[in-house]
Amino acid sequence: xxxxxxxxxxxxxxxxxxxxxxxxxxxxxxxxxxxxxxxxxxxxxxxxxxxxxxxxxxxxxxxxxxxxxxxxxxxxxxxxxxxxxxxxxxxxxxxxxxxxxxxxxxxxxxxxxxxxxxxxxxxxxxxxxxxxxxxxxxxxxxxxxxxxxx
Amino acid sequence: xxxxxxxxxxxxxxxxxxxxxxxxxxxxxxxxxxxxxxxxxxxxxxxxxxxxxxxxxxxxxxxxxxxxxxxxxxxxxxxxxxxxxxxxxxxxxxxxxxxxxxxxxxxxxxxxxxxxxxxxxxxxxxxxxxxxxxxxxxxxxxxxxxxxxxxxxxxxxxxxxxxxxxxxxxxxxxxxxxxxxxxxxxxxxxxxxxxxxxxxxxxxxxxxxxxxxxxxxxxxxxxxxxxxxxxxxxxxxxxxxxxxxxxxxxxxxxxxxxxxxxxxxxxxxxxxxxxxxxxxxxxxxxxxxxxxxxxxxxxxxxxxxxxxxxxxxx
Numbered sequence: 001x002x003x004x005x006x007x008x009x010x011x012x013x014x015x016x017x018x019x020x021x022x023x024x025x026x027x028x029x030x031x032x033x034x035x036x037x038x039x040x041x042x043x044x045x046x047x048x049x050x051x052x053x054x055x056x057x058x059x060x061x062x063x064x065x066x067x068x069x070x071x072x073x074x075x076x077x078x079x080x081x082x083x084x085x086x087x088x089x090x091x092x093x094x095x096x097x098x099x100x101x102x103x104x105x106x107x108x109x110x111x112x113x114x115x116x117x118x119x120x121x122x123x124x125x126x127x128x129x130x131x132x133x134x135x136x137x138x139x140x141x142x143x144x145x146x147x148x149x150x
Numbered sequence: 151x152x153x154x155x156x157x158x159x160x161x162x163x164x165x166x167x168x169x170x171x172x173x174x175x176x177x178x179x180x181x182x183x184x185x186x187x188x189x190x191x192x193x194x195x196x197x198x199x200x201x202x203x204x205x206x207x208x209x210x211x212x213x214x215x216x217x218x219x220x221x222x223x224x225x226x227x228x229x230x231x232x233x234x235x236x237x238x239x240x241x242x243x244x245x246x247x248x249x250x251x252x253x254x255x256x257x258x259x260x261x262x263x264x265x266x267x268x269x270x271x272x273x274x275x276x277x278x279x280x281x282x283x284x285x286x287x288x289x290x291x292x293x294x295x296x297x298x299x300x301x302x303x304x305x306x307x308x309x310x311x312x313x314x315x316x317x318x319x320x321x322x323x324x325x326x327x328x329x330x331x332x333x334x335x336x337x338x339x340x341x342x343x344x345x346x347x348x349x350x351x352x353x354x355x356x357x358x359x360x361x362x363x364x365x366x367x368x369x370x371x372x373x374x375x376x377x378x379x380x381x382x383x384x385x386x387x388x389x390x391x392x393x394x395x396x397x398x399x400x401x402x403x404x405x406x407x408x409x410x411x412x413x414x415x416x417x418x419x420x421x422x423x424x425x426x427x428x429x430x431x432x433x434x435x436x437x438x439x440x441x442x443x444x445x446x447x448x449x450x451x452x453x454x455x456x457x458x459x460x461x462x463x464x
Contacts, residue, residue, distance in 0.1 A: 032454035033247065035234075052304065053234055055247050057453040069227050072220070073311070092171045093163065 034083055036062035040070055041078040048080050056081075164368040169299035172238040180367050183360060184298055185239040187369065190261065192232030193254045197261040198282075199225035200435045201268075205275040217318050218275060224311050231304045238300065255440045257427060262286075263420050264347050266429025273326055273333075273340035279319020281344060284385055285351050287312045288377050297368030327392040334393075341389065342397045346415040352378040354417065382410040 033055050039048035051070050056062035062081040071079075090098045106112035110130075117127045134142070151159065156175050163170070170176055199222045206222060209215040237247050253259040264282050269275060290309055296302050326337045353361075353374035364370045382403075389396055400413045423429035427436060 032457075035237075052231065052307070054230070055234065055237070057450070058457040061453055065230075068223075069230055072223065072227065073314075089173075091173070093159075093174055 033057050034062075036066070036081040037084055037087055038062075038066040038070060039080040039082070040066075040074070040076045041080075042074070042076055044077055048078065053084065054081070059083075164297045168297075169302060170297055171299045179363065180369075181239055181242070183364055183367065184301070184369055185236055187364070188232055188236045188239065188301060189250055189253070189259050192229050192236055192250070193259050194261040194265060195225050195232060196229035197254065197265045197435060197439065199229075200438060201265060201431070202275060202278060204269060205272065208272070209275075210272060214322070217321075221279065221315055221318060224315065228308050228311070231307065235298075235300045235304055251443060255436065255443060260424050263350050263424050263429070264344075265435070266423050266427070266432045267344070267347055268430050271336050271340060273323070273336040274343070276319055276322030276326060276337070277340045277344050279315055280323045281319070281341075281348055281385060282351070283312060283315045283319055285348055285381055287316060288381050288384070289352070292372045292377055293370065295368075295371050323392075327394075337392075338394055341394055345397050347420070348381070349378065349412065350415050350417070350420040352381065355414070379410055382412070386410070 034057075035053050036056055036059065037053050038051050040051050041048045054062055054065040054069055056065050059081055063079055066079050066081055070076075120126055157177055160170070160175065160177060160180075170180075202218060202225070203222050206215060206219050209218050233247055233250055236250055237245075240246070240250060250259075254261060264278075264285075269278060287309065290305055290312065294302060294305050294309065296305070323337060326333045355375055357365075357373050361370070361373065365373070382401075386396065386401070386403075398413045400411060403410050423432065427433065
């Protein structure tokens with residue numbers, strides 16, 4: 001678990017990360033302790049997912065605290081801990097919405113083409129769905145295909 | 151935006167069901183109310199592990215021992231998750247985890263009345279899991295819709311683990327309820343011991359000024375009495391189905407008003423327990439907390455020193 005002699009955690013700046021990125025606070029660093037954001041990878045078919053944060057004096061201890069806090073029941077294959085200062089985030093509430101949707105984006109989605117089904121009926125055929133292809137190839141409920149077929 | 155516009159915008163966001171985040175602007179009253187609530191919640195989780203911890207060495211079977219250990223660990227874990235949320239709120243006041251943890255030792259933060267009480271028999275371990283956790287779950291589930299995002303997210307994880315605590319408590323009391331006369335009596339005695347504390351746990355009948363403010367800010371959505379009524383509805387029929395007697399002759403359900411009437415506990419007695427740490431176990435448990443915190447101070451310091459020297463802590 002240890003990161004050997006290359007421990008990136010230094011008291012000066014948590015591995016040289018720029019302090020206080022956009023939308024982030026400085027992060028409640030008590031004397032010698034820091035806040036680490038925790039990411040859990042449930043299986044190797046999944047990406048790491050943010051689950052919360054821990055306070056720790058070093059990345060190694062942050063990893064142990066993260067395991068104790070977030071994996072008492074849930075399974076995981078990998079953990080990341082990231083000093084909070086290293087996260088650059090968008091603001092939640094500001095002038096000019098980062099996530100504004102001026103247009104109807106249905107045309108980007110599978111569900112944006114509901115007429116296909118009706119048209120196929122004229123040819124006595126059905127819409128082809130991705131799920132059907134994945135299922136034919138890998139069977140139902142295959143973990144590796146969950147994201148592909150959802 | 152000036153202060154007033156910010157405040158108006160803030161209220162609009164809450165009314166629209168939007169969540170507030172740690173990095174958002176928030177009125178001081180909102181921050182202070184939340185901090186007080188979450189600080190007490192977190193510290194109560196940690197103090198709440200202590201009465202149950204007393205039963206780890208005395209649990210009747212290995213399976214029971216493992217299960218109650220898991221529960222004690224969960225309570226400590228919940229305390230850590232909640233203190234993490236509290237810390238971010240306390241940051242503008244220059245207060246850290248160390249301060250929030252030490253506050254309970256110095257009597258600067260209170261913890262729930264139920265954790266000041268004795269747990270003398272194995273039935274108490276069961277009743278704590280069944281009814282004390284049951285009451286806490288109703289409280290926490292009601293808070294799932296709180297306007298503060300970081301609290302809501304942590305509560306989601308806590309509630310998921312509480313569902314294990316519910317089954318754990320029920321498993322213990324069901325075993326006793328189906329046991330010998332002595333075991334059934336043990337269970338009844340325990341219920342008698344806990345009943346008043348359970349009702350006080352939900353807080354006073356009247357909606358205090360700060361409770362109203364918390365409702366206005368969307369921190370809470372239900373009143374104390376609404377939650378207590380739900381507790382009655384969920385638990386009274388189950389308690390009675392086991393043949394147990396609830397130690398309140400005035401407890402009854404009114405079909406027309408759809409409400410339970412009940413005997414008010416001695417509020418002043420319980421207020422004193424919480425305010426002055428004058429419960430039967432308050433001082434003993436606070437001493438244990440102080441001992442644990444102070445005796446391990448050198449470990450916390452050593453971890454920092456070892457990092458500064460570039461060595462690896464594992």
